[in-house]
Amino acid sequence: MDPGLEAAFKHVERLLYGDSGRLGLTIYDLERLVGYPARGEGPLSYTLPKTQALSGVQAVRLYYYPKDPNLQLIVEIEDREGKKHLRHFRWNGLTWEVPEGKRGELKSTEETPGLLKVGEDYFLGFPREEAVELEKEVRKGEALGAKYLLCPRCGARIFYAPSVRPEGVACPRCGNTTLLFKTLSGLEPHKDPLEALAEEQRALRKAIEELVAYLKRKLGP
Known part of the structure; x- marks a missing residue:
């Protein structure tokens, strides 16, 4: 792995889980960083300030999804070539964990889907x-x-x-x-297409019934 990218991954890992010198980032800390709920219901983002550990990448961003119980945090690291490497996390009440079916290993890379x-x-x-x-x-x-x-x-x-x-x-x-x-x-x-079609059919049926009733009144039985 590129040394700059590897250093950035290690920095993010220490940020999320902490080490002997500091506690890990909690979901409440993340909410303060992104400005939730003052800035809206999300998704909200925060770009980590440049440090020596992040000098080998273009940017590290945290994306918070407050309304998604399965995916609450995406960590994005943009390397020197502009490629983005994503990791997905969910807060379990005590620490960050990887949602089922997601990728959260900070030592490997994953490019942005197309x-x-x-x-x-x-x-x-x-x-x-x-x-x-x-x-x-x-x-x-x-x-x-x-x-x-x-x-x-x-x-x-x-x-x-x-x-x-x-x-x-x-x-x-x-x-x-x-x-x-x-x-x-x-x-x-944006309505479900099936529900929209059902509404159109109900409206058409009502219009036909009203037309038939009108003709019966005018022309007789």
């Missing part, structure tokens, strides 16, 4: 299992605060992870490079 298509939307920078879960939340209208790029030409949406730099991303459907930055809010819930 673009995935799940359902009608695209997901950039998410492992497949996270993209599938987020897609479910989007359909149910429960992914408030999720950031995405909207293509004004074809309507495609690209949800991107906090670790992704979305500048310069092109629409995977039509190739348009002029995309709009959007955030899901309570004013624009």
Whole structure:
């Protein structure tokens, strides 16, 4: 492993778990660092200040997900070449642990996942299992605060992870490079396609019933 990256991993490991000289970072310490809840419901980020231990990498960032019980912390280390190495953690009440199915070994590396298509939307920078879960939340209208790029030409949406730099991303459907930055809010819930279809059918059935009743009144039985 590159010496600068290895030193950064060791620094983060000491930060999270502590050593003989200091206690480890608790979830309450993390909340103070990222400014939760004053800065919103997240995900929120904090970039570690440059130190000698981090001089061999471009940046180390902590991403906090306060509303996700399974994935509360992503540690991102950006090396000198701009590659991002991610680790996932969850607070168990006493210390940080690796969520099931995630990667939390600080001595190995994992690059940022690429673009995935799940359902009608695209997901950039998410492992497949996270993209599938987020897609479910989007359909149910429960992914408030999720950031995405909207293509004004074809309507495609690209949800991107906090670790992704979305500048310069092109629409995977039509190739348009002029995309709009959007955030899901309570004013624009995205309905499940099946539920939306059922609502349309109910509305159509009601309209037909009203039309039949009107014709019966006008024309007689």
